[in-house]
Amino acid sequence: MDAWRACVGTGRMDLALRHDYQESLALIQREIGFRHIRGHGLFSDGMGIYRPYSFLDDEHVRHSFTYLDQVVDTYLELDVRPFLELGFMPDQLASGPETVFWWKGNITPPRSWSAWADLVRATVTHLVDRYGLAEVRQWPIEVWNEPNLPQFWLNADADAYHRLYETTAKTIKEVDAELQVGGPAISPGTDKYLETFADFVIDNDVPIDFVSRHAYTSGPAFHVPFGTHQTLAPASRLLEQFALPRKQLAGTPLADLPVHITEFNSSYRPDNPIHDTAFHAAYLAPVIATGGDLADSFSYWTFSDMFEEEGVPTALFHGGFGLLTHRQIKKPTFHLYAFMARMGGPELSRGPDHLISADSTGRVTVLAWAPVDCTDLRNSPETHHLRLSFPVSGPSAFVLRSRVGEEHGNVWAAWREMGSPRSPLPRQLDWLREAAEPAREHGRLPVTDGRAHLDLTLGRHEVTLLEITPVADETPSWWNDSHLLGGPS
Structure with missing residues (x-):
């Protein structure tokens, strides 16, 4: 692999x-x-x-x-x-x-x-x-x-x-x-x-x-x-x-x-x-x-x-x-x-737009990518949809998504928007380094009968990594989000 x-x-x-x-x-x-x-x-x-x-x-x-x-x-x-x-x-x-x-x-x-x-x-x-x-x-x-x-x-x-x-x-x-x-x-x-x-x-x-x-x-x-x-x-x-x-x-x-x-x-x-x-x-x-x-x-x-x-x-x-x-x-x-x-562990599945693997800890990783048009970048699809299914233990899973594409982690575009400085100033280099980082998103994914199902939408020219780990929930029984700003116990 x-x-x-x-x-x-x-x-x-x-x-x-x-x-x-x-x-x-x-x-x-x-x-x-x-x-x-x-x-x-x-x-x-x-x-x-x-x-x-x-x-x-x-x-x-x-x-x-x-x-x-x-x-x-x-x-x-x-x-x-x-x-x-x-x-x-x-x-x-x-x-x-x-x-x-x-x-x-x-x-x-x-x-x-x-x-x-x-x-x-x-x-x-x-x-x-x-x-x-x-x-x-x-x-x-x-x-x-x-x-x-x-x-x-x-x-x-x-x-x-x-x-x-x-x-x-x-x-x-x-x-x-x-x-x-x-x-x-x-x-x-x-x-x-x-x-x-x-x-x-x-x-x-x-x-x-x-x-x-x-x-x-x-x-x-x-x-x-x-x-x-x-x-x-x-x-x-x-x-x-x-x-x-x-x-x-x-x-x-x-x-x-x-x-x-x-x-x-x-x-x-x-x-x-x-x-x-x-x-x-x-x-x-x-x-x-x-x-x-x-x-x-x-x-x-x-x-x-x-x-x-x-x-x-x-x-x-x-x-x-x-x-x-x-x-x-x-x-x-x-x-x-x-x-x-x-990514890690043996491959679980592969398709024309994705690769899925899992390691010994139960962590599942998904690499997904949008199709491209190599004759004209403007003809690449604006969005690309996948529906994926994979085994996960436990009742739910934590998902961390990292993505780059036209809208995220596209430092070349940021440089051009900056005016294409040939020798960027130190502060411009700092901005470019920040613009070069992937966007990060996270959430909770339900698991049914040992499998998680995921609907994924990619933007134009996007490459995304999903890291999915089983949740071992240690939230105290007394916790209530509605009380963050005070209120009755």
Whole structure:
């Protein structure tokens, strides 16, 4: 039920050295609690690992782990483990100058395959020495990012990627045979790539412990200054992408491998305002609720707007991927995840607009969401009605409802009503944090023959969490509400 919690994405790894990043991740871990975290740039120059030098006319390499240790220490202190992505190429090991992103991640193969293997070996060996073999065996290690796209791997050369994967996987297994290695971390759009990769791995007996891919539903980009607008396919297309690796690998020796969706979101752009909206939480709710049927993990891209692939953001709300903005302001999709984190116990029932679970204490939790129109937000229904029934012990139950939607917890709307301040004043940040919180309602629900029946109405783009607990009534026999302002006993 909690494959949604297995991993979350992050901006490039060296951002974890920042204090505000650490504050944001601490908030995420307190209220949601992911098990792994994955981001780009482990071997990019910002992490400073690959350090060639000359001495006495000889060429040498020092592998420096100063920043890596600080990043991993931070993760482990916050109870989240790395999901290591090996990339991009250090500039002084790269075979060419081609880069991606504002921070210039080099996308070319190594000019020395033996030096690349030495870099991988030294890094993995260091992590094992520092954190222990039992710990590092729990960290999946993914080889590169989206090599099927020329933006991320020079000319999207499959043969060159196969060599990179084989060299890397065999090197990792030399350190320890039980370390987890996998790939190819492909982007949607060239779906036969996984089949070709699988053929290569099988035919050449190359180690592989999991397969990975990414999932997005956005169409062509229409650019505006400091932003992007795109069409969206229905969220069910994400689930189709989650399911694709197992379909493609059925009947092969890789059929039973774990499947990790190491990035997913609606838009693949870090400057698309759809990420900030109430619509976005309702759009993704059925994916979060059911994606675990199709993949062992699916990693939301990303936990925070501290993400600079297109440069430093120019406004607090800028369409970033994050569950949180800068300054730790919670978006509606944050609350979708936080609501899921508050659910517990085995699933009781599931429908196209709800998920119900119960834990060992008798607490029942209901996550419900309104349907959306992904072609025009204005066409989403203004209200959505559900009638639910579920087992509850005792004569009555206490209900706490937490809700976000167009009218509640919609901080992006509050920011726009405020005039879209690019750098809000401290008091404006306080207002935004308050506006970002869900609305809370409570009440008593009767129980008949061991079941409670609930009529629920959701507003446009609403996601709601109901927490229902049996009432053990300890009200004194002499209590009478009518006497609050005095009167006869």
